[in-house]
Structure formats: structure tokens, C-alpha cells
Amino acid sequence: MRLFIFILSLLFPFLPTSAQPKHEVRAAWVTAVYGLDWPRTRATTPQTIRKQKEELTDILDKLKAANFNTVLFQTRTRGDVLYTSAIEPFNSILTGKTGGNPGYDPLAFAIEECHKRGMECHAWMVTVPLGNKKHVTSLGSRSVTKRMKEICVPYKSEYFLNPGHPATKEYLMKLVREVVSGYDVDGVHFDYLRYPENAPFFPDKYDFRKYGKGRTLDQWRRDNISEIVRYIYKGVKAIKPWVKVSTSPVGKYRDTSRYPSRGWNAFFTVYQDPQGWMGEGVMDQIYPMMYFQGNNFYPFALDWQEQSNGRQVIPGLGIYFLHPDEGKWTRDEIDRQINFIRNHKMAGEGHYRVKYLMENTQGIYDELVENFYAYPALQPPMPWLDSVPPTAPSELTVTDIDSGYTELKWQAATDNDARNKPMYIIYASNDFPVDINRPENIVAQGIRETSYIYAPILPWNAKKHFAVTAIDRYGNESRAVQK
Incomplete structure (x- = not known):
């Protein structure tokens, strides 16, 4: 009992x-x-x-x-x-x-x-x-x-x-x-x-x-x-x-x-x-x-x-x-x-x-x-294998393009493990700076290029501000570049 x-x-x-x-x-x-x-x-x-x-x-x-x-x-x-x-x-x-x-x-x-x-x-x-x-x-x-x-x-x-x-x-x-x-x-x-x-x-x-x-x-x-x-x-x-x-x-x-x-x-x-x-x-x-x-x-x-x-x-x-x-x-x-x-x-x-x-x-x-699972989640990191995050991406540009889409571009990050190119996490919010600790702000993960097209589900829900971080395959996340 x-x-x-x-x-x-x-x-x-x-x-x-x-x-x-x-x-x-x-x-x-x-x-x-x-x-x-x-x-x-x-x-x-x-x-x-x-x-x-x-x-x-x-x-x-x-x-x-x-x-x-x-x-x-x-x-x-x-x-x-x-x-x-x-x-x-x-x-x-x-x-x-x-x-x-x-x-x-x-x-x-x-x-x-x-x-x-x-x-x-x-x-x-x-x-x-x-x-x-x-x-x-x-x-x-x-x-x-x-x-x-x-x-x-x-x-x-x-x-x-x-x-x-x-x-x-x-x-x-x-x-x-x-x-x-x-x-x-x-x-x-x-x-x-x-x-x-x-x-x-x-x-x-x-x-x-x-x-x-x-x-x-x-x-x-x-x-x-x-x-x-x-x-x-x-x-x-x-x-x-x-x-x-x-x-x-x-x-x-x-x-x-x-x-x-x-x-x-x-x-x-x-x-x-x-x-x-x-x-x-x-x-x-x-x-x-x-x-x-x-x-x-x-x-x-x-x-x-x-x-x-x-x-x-x-x-x-x-x-x-x-x-x-x-x-x-x-x-x-x-x-x-x-x-x-x-x-x-x-x-x-x-x-x-x-x-x-x-x-x-x-x-x-x-x-x-x-x-x-209403919001996305990232993979938990594996510090017993590697605990060093990539460098932060840099020079983020945000450009409005046709049909309410927004194009993000940035300079690549680098990782301490040269065999792996970092991937990227995209965050968006109406607040600046974007709070990257809030999962509801995650827009996309596992991005393998240095650009991303942001397409809001509904035009009136489009976000104003963006942050991009780099992440390695051990789950270590960099600091964010914000715009």
C-alpha cells in the first residue's frame, strides 16, 4: 500500500x-x-x-x-x-x-x-x-x-x-x-x-x-x-x-x-x-x-x-x-x-x-x-562525446521577397570537428532580441545551407525578428546572430 x-x-x-x-x-x-x-x-x-x-x-x-x-x-x-x-x-x-x-x-x-x-x-x-x-x-x-x-x-x-x-x-x-x-x-x-x-x-x-x-x-x-x-x-x-x-x-x-x-x-x-x-x-x-x-x-x-x-x-x-x-x-x-x-x-x-x-x-x-508536441524540440546534447559548440553564424541579412516570404542569409559557422559542417536553427519572434530559449520561437532545425526562406503559415502571423544559431551533430548550439 x-x-x-x-x-x-x-x-x-x-x-x-x-x-x-x-x-x-x-x-x-x-x-x-x-x-x-x-x-x-x-x-x-x-x-x-x-x-x-x-x-x-x-x-x-x-x-x-x-x-x-x-x-x-x-x-x-x-x-x-x-x-x-x-x-x-x-x-x-x-x-x-x-x-x-x-x-x-x-x-x-x-x-x-x-x-x-x-x-x-x-x-x-x-x-x-x-x-x-x-x-x-x-x-x-x-x-x-x-x-x-x-x-x-x-x-x-x-x-x-x-x-x-x-x-x-x-x-x-x-x-x-x-x-x-x-x-x-x-x-x-x-x-x-x-x-x-x-x-x-x-x-x-x-x-x-x-x-x-x-x-x-x-x-x-x-x-x-x-x-x-x-x-x-x-x-x-x-x-x-x-x-x-x-x-x-x-x-x-x-x-x-x-x-x-x-x-x-x-x-x-x-x-x-x-x-x-x-x-x-x-x-x-x-x-x-x-x-x-x-x-x-x-x-x-x-x-x-x-x-x-x-x-x-x-x-x-x-x-x-x-x-x-x-x-x-x-x-x-x-x-x-x-x-x-x-x-x-x-x-x-x-x-x-x-x-x-x-x-x-x-x-x-x-x-x-x-x-x-505543439512546439519543436532540439536533440539533447551529448557532452560526454563533445561539449564545444560551433562558432556563431555571422552577417545575418533579412530580405522581404514576393508573396510575403522572407529570405534569410548568413555567413557559415565552423566547428571544432572539421569532418562536420554545422547545421542551423532558425528562430523567429515579434520581440527583439529573439529569445532562443523558448521552443515556440523555433521555426526550423537541421538546416544545412546558409540561407532559409521563411514562409509564415498565415500572413498576419508573420514574425518581425529572426535569430540563427549553429548546432553540431553532438547537439552543441552556438550563440545567435540576430536581426
Whole structure:
């Protein structure tokens, strides 16, 4: 009873909505497996290629209109991919045929379209599961189960990479290297980076005898997952240190002093140690899959934040439970969870899945547009990677042009990391100087040129004054030039 009262004291259902923060991750998972979110059309002709692309841009347009800033785009599913890979075949969902070339590179297209809209694109990669026997057979000779049998194991009618084999981390890093080196991704997001649930008979006894070195089986398995995380994190940072590395662990780390996990947690059930990863500094963000209500959400969200070592905790919200076929949640549950996340200064939230945003299930999309995400938000900075902002842009000019539009031009900023050109944030207000601490003054973000055309939605709402700042890919923002 004491715990229940404690949670109510934190979360009385009618809490007022917190003031919108200037920095907040607002993410959505775009699920490609089985075409759950995208695509619906198979790309087999010029017309259907165009239609498949339009389905994705329609999603991105709607996310942009709701001031989302992060897209978790499914890039690898079960041993197959949605980009041009020398290692694994194209997913059949693109063309209806395993390995079928869709006539374009979906990941490159997604990144380009996200960046046009000022949103980040993170490559969401399923790691350890490889699918059932039918799926593995459909991949033919390009399946990793055929090409690298030594790192693959069957278990309960499915195949998995074996985290206990030293070559597994190298294989996964080869895939990650293709993505990070070949594409302008903002992040790589790892899913199912864990053992199967409750797997006492997972077939790794040989590897345990060979590599266990006196550890218990549980600790050895946990160390295996942590070593994969460590290896990939260091590998990504050696290529492009600004690329965010994140995972979506099981939503409860382990029992907390506030509330038990009731036998379902990351640490014991699937051998993940995400708090250890953050403590060691080999993880930039976690998106714990917190698809729970009440006491199964709030104490565990607090636990993640308290043990985050300053890294970004972005709870994944189970908005799919708003659909009557999935659960019996009401939307006020999600409202309370977002309020809680903001009140406890977590980095933001992710929405699983984008379909339920597109369909406005129980009015969730409208609520975000009108209330929680009424104004834009910038990405939270990552000072553990880089804390030096770019120089300020200079020589801002503001020129009225035809049809009520205004053209802004400025001189470029420079950054301490010469590999990255700064991007720009545009602010507008009727007050001078423009207050760049107010998110309602943000007009555009992620601008990659040194000019911008300001077009007010309504002519009588046009703003008189403007400010431009530079921002780097670590989220560090410069001083403003004002006009």
C-alpha cells in the first residue's frame, strides 16, 4: 500500500502538462518486418517504386507536422536488410522476393528524406534473432546460417546468432560498419541484443566450457552481450564519433527497492546489463521497452534515470495498447507517462509503433500535435562525446521577397570537428532580441545551407525578428546572430 501511495504522489492522474522542453527526443519506430508500418506496396515497377517511396514520405510528413525529431527506421530484420549490402540480402517485404532489388536504396532514401525535414534517422537493427527455419531457408545461400554456420545456433524452432562465440561480435560489426561508413545515419539502434527469454537450454554449453573461465553461466552470458556492446560502440566511435549508439532493452532492469520486476527483467531473463553499459560509457542512449502501466512503469523508469550515468534515457511507450485488438489502455495512460518523463527530466520518449500515430488511435496524434508536441524540440546534447559548440553564424541579412516570404542569409559557422559542417536553427519572434530559449520561437532545425526562406503559415502571423544559431551533430548550439 505504501508503494502504491508513493506512486500516486508522483503521478496523480490529473497532473498539468509540463512545460514543453527545448531539448527532447521525440522518436517513432518505423517497423518494416512483415510490412507492419511500411511498406504496403511492393517495388516491382517504376510506378510501384514511386508508390513505396510515397508511403514513407507520407509517414515522415506526418511525423514532421507533429514536431517529431527522430525516426528509428528498421534497417535489419532477421538476417536480411533494407539497404544495399554486400553481406546480407534485401528483405522480401520490399519486392515480394527475398534479395529482390527494389530499384533504390531504402535506407539512403529514408535518411535523405528525414534530413530534408530536420529529423534524425537512426538505423534500427535487429541483432541476435535470425528467424524460423522457413525464413532462414528462404534466404538461401546468403543466409548467415549457411555462410557462417559456426556462429549460428538453432533453438526452439528458430535460429540465433550465438553471443558466446567470439566471431559473433565481429559479424555484427561488419554489418554496422557498412551502415555507419556508407550512410549519413545519425544513430544505430540495436534491438534484441540479448539472449532468448528464459533460455536455460540455449545450446552454448561447448562455448561455455571453452570460454567461461570460472564464471557462472549467467555471468558469462551477460558478459558476452556486454562485450558485443563494447566492441560495436568502440567500432562506431572510431568511424564517426557523433553517430549515436542506442539499444532497446527489456523495460525493467531488475527488481528495485520501490517495486519488484516479478521475474521479468533484462538482467536475469535475457542477460542484458544496460545500466552497466551506461555506467561504463559504452552506450549513448537507451530506449527501454516500457510497455507497461502504473507501478510496472513508473518505479522502473525512475530506476533507469537514476542509474543512467548522464546518458540519455528515452522510455519506449506502448502506444499500440491503445488499439482494442492489442490492449485495453486509455490514452490518459500515455499522457501521464509523458508528464512523468518530463517531470523527471528524462531525455524524451519513443512511440511504438508509428502505425498508431498515423491512424490517430484514441486521438494520440492529435494530442501530441495540440498539446505535448505543439512546439519543436532540439536533440539533447551529448557532452560526454563533445561539449564545444560551433562558432556563431555571422552577417545575418533579412530580405522581404514576393508573396510575403522572407529570405534569410548568413555567413557559415565552423566547428571544432572539421569532418562536420554545422547545421542551423532558425528562430523567429515579434520581440527583439529573439529569445532562443523558448521552443515556440523555433521555426526550423537541421538546416544545412546558409540561407532559409521563411514562409509564415498565415500572413498576419508573420514574425518581425529572426535569430540563427549553429548546432553540431553532438547537439552543441552556438550563440545567435540576430536581426
